[in-house]
Amino acid sequence: MKYVIGIDVGTSGMKSIVVNQKGNVVSSYSVSYQTEHPHTGYSEMDPNIWYEAAIESLKVLVTQYGVDQISGVSFSGQMHGLVIVDNQGQVIRPAILWNDTRTSQAVADIKEKIGLKTLLNETQNTVIEGFTLPKLIWLKLHEPAHYNEIYKFMLPKDYIVYRLTGNLYSEPSDAAGTIMFNVKEENWSTTILEKLDIDTTICPDIIPSHGFSGTLTQSIMEEIGYKGEETINVYQGGADNACGALGAGITDENKQLVSIGTSGVALSIINHKNYENDGKVHYFNHCVPNQKYIMGVTLSAGYSLEWIKQLFSNEEDFETFLRPISESKIGANGLIFTPYLLGERTPHNDAKIRGSFIGLDANTTRADIKRAVLEGVTFSIKDSIQIIRGEGKAVQNIVSIGGGAKNPHWLQIQADVFNAQITTRTEEQGPAFGAAMLAAMGEQWFDSFSDMSEMWINYNASINSDDHNVGLYQSYYEIYQEVYRSTRALSDKLVQFK
Structure with a gap:
């Protein structure tokens, strides 16, 4: 062997x-x-x-x-x-x-x-x-x-x-x-x-x-x-x-990728020659020959979760830390988080904007805050998903990788916020697996990347969106979009105190 x-x-x-x-x-x-x-x-x-x-x-x-x-x-x-x-x-x-x-x-x-x-x-x-x-x-x-x-x-x-x-x-x-x-x-x-x-x-x-x-x-x-x-x-x-996309089986235009690590990424292959990027997303070459993709980026995705965990209970692992979020209902009891801890990439390209919790009150619980962080990160990635859809992509089948693929509650939030079917890898090794695939292709173990993907990549059962939840999240998402416009000037004024 x-x-x-x-x-x-x-x-x-x-x-x-x-x-x-x-x-x-x-x-x-x-x-x-x-x-x-x-x-x-x-x-x-x-x-x-x-x-x-x-x-x-x-x-x-x-x-x-x-x-x-x-x-x-x-x-x-x-x-x-x-x-x-x-x-x-x-x-x-x-x-x-x-x-x-x-x-x-x-x-x-x-x-x-x-x-x-x-x-x-x-x-x-x-x-x-x-x-x-x-x-x-x-x-x-x-x-x-x-x-x-x-x-x-x-x-x-x-x-x-x-x-x-x-x-x-x-x-x-x-x-x-x-x-x-x-x-x-x-x-x-x-x-x-x-x-x-x-x-x-x-x-x-x-x-x-x-x-x-x-x-x-x-x-x-x-x-x-x-x-x-x-x-x-x-x-x-x-x-x-x-490489993360390749390792998730994204070798053609049929599936999209959401990757939630320190940063968050929504990615879709777009190969038509007349595509012209307006700068709202990135347009890069894939590591698969003759393939190109558009990609939106959330700078503080998993980073936001790590930040709140350090504030609340750094000694806990993520599974234990996130267990209580089921106690908080959709919308985190009227609490919205914008994950702009390091500024934001897509769609704002704004290095100065900073994050917010909107809707804190005396009844807000730790579970609400944790859920609001997960939802806020997912809303931010939805900004990129919406741009991809604006390019004519249906975005119905998303492969989720990274930390966001390891928690069932977060996977359901992704399905409902994105209004899409979410799939995960049976064995998710991240970009390192894509790198191994490149070595295998270099060694000519396969005739094509599609053949290799079919042989090497398997998926778990898909998670479907819930129509009722989709409607609720759409209402919250529209409020989320207003927060950037309403806090941009405030962030500028606060820079002097950092």
């Missing part, structure tokens, strides 16, 4: 899984690490920490199964992070991560210099603080010595692949999130780069997500404990959301 390894390079940890040719996950290994926040709004990481975590993971998993049984490895990676290396391949400074918000002025400068029309025409996306392009512009303005040293920039997972193989590539699904990449042409936008006076040679070459990146170098093989001639093939991998 042969195996592949899928490795997900997350924000707070790395998860690696071993998958056999039948699609069964036979082993896993996790490494935790912490991001650094040297100033307010900054989020950084030494890229070598990711590399060391990958070496630790490979050493454990390859030792379990033997180098002759592991035929390939691939990666899923957090998007938008900026890693820069000099002409010796050495990291110049810590990576600036997706959740770093220091670049507000750079975003404004880019929009002024290029214009939204050109951005959308060239990249099919607008530019926001978390994306890669404004990070480069920030470096150019604030750390010119570092900027001038740049030989190549990379995304987080691409840096690991580079260290493991010595070869420097990226691929379409991650490159799309830089806002320097032409999603339709699947290559770097020379127009954007030239308008901003960015040397095009610092961009890595593009290969397919399941493209062959190289093999583990001899020194890497020795580091993980092997001194012979054998090695392991490495395939480039994909962006975390794309």
Whole structure:
């Protein structure tokens, strides 16, 4: 039996899984690490920490199964992070991560210099603080010595692949999130780069997500404990959301994805050539060839739940913490929560807005507050679902993954708020499973991604919406939408007191 390894390079940890040719996950290994926040709004990481975590993971998993049984490895990676290396391949400074918000002025400068029309025409996306392009512009303005040293920039997972193989590539699904990449042409936008006076040679070459990146170098093989001639093939991998979608079986336009982790995502494949994004959602390349998707993002989805759990009872696990929500009726007894703890992405693209509880009174219980958080996060994701429906997608069958797929009450809330059938994976391993699928395709275990999905992916019984609940939630959702408009100015005024 042969195996592949899928490795997900997350924000707070790395998860690696071993998958056999039948699609069964036979082993896993996790490494935790912490991001650094040297100033307010900054989020950084030494890229070598990711590399060391990958070496630790490979050493454990390859030792379990033997180098002759592991035929390939691939990666899923957090998007938008900026890693820069000099002409010796050495990291110049810590990576600036997706959740770093220091670049507000750079975003404004880019929009002024290029214009939204050109951005959308060239990249099919607008530019926001978390994306890669404004990070480069920030470096150019604030750390010119570092900027001038740049030989190549990379995304987080691409840096690991580079260290493991010595070869420097990226691929379409991650490159799309830089806002320097032409999603339709699947290559770097020379127009954007030239308008901003960015040397095009610092961009890595593009290969397919399941493209062959190289093999583990001899020194890497020795580091993980092997001194012979054998090695392991490495395939480039994909962006975390794309790999999460692939691992959930989203390989065509028939199903949509909702992923609730730290952030929340609603995703749908859209392949018609005439689609033009207006900037309300992201439009990125899938890690499946010739597929593209639109995606809306809630910045503080699971993060909101983690925040309220820390305030109330941090010692409890999530299952215990959420058990009382059945005591609170739909609408949390007239309480609405907006999950804008870190600002909001879709549909507002507003870094300054902050969250609210509306409707607190003397009868509000802890169960009401917990339920309001779940409902508020789900309402926020519905904002993205509504945009997807506006593009002509029926959105009737949603695959839910992540933390939101682990609680039956939350799954029912999703079905009722989205007015859709909700399905979950029988074995949900997140983006790491999608990365393993990319390695399997690279190894040519299957003729197509559809064939692999049919063989490897199984689902639990679906959860259906309740017509009565759908009507109630629609009324609450309309009030929820008013809260942003009513609190935006207040959030601006409160910034001075933060």
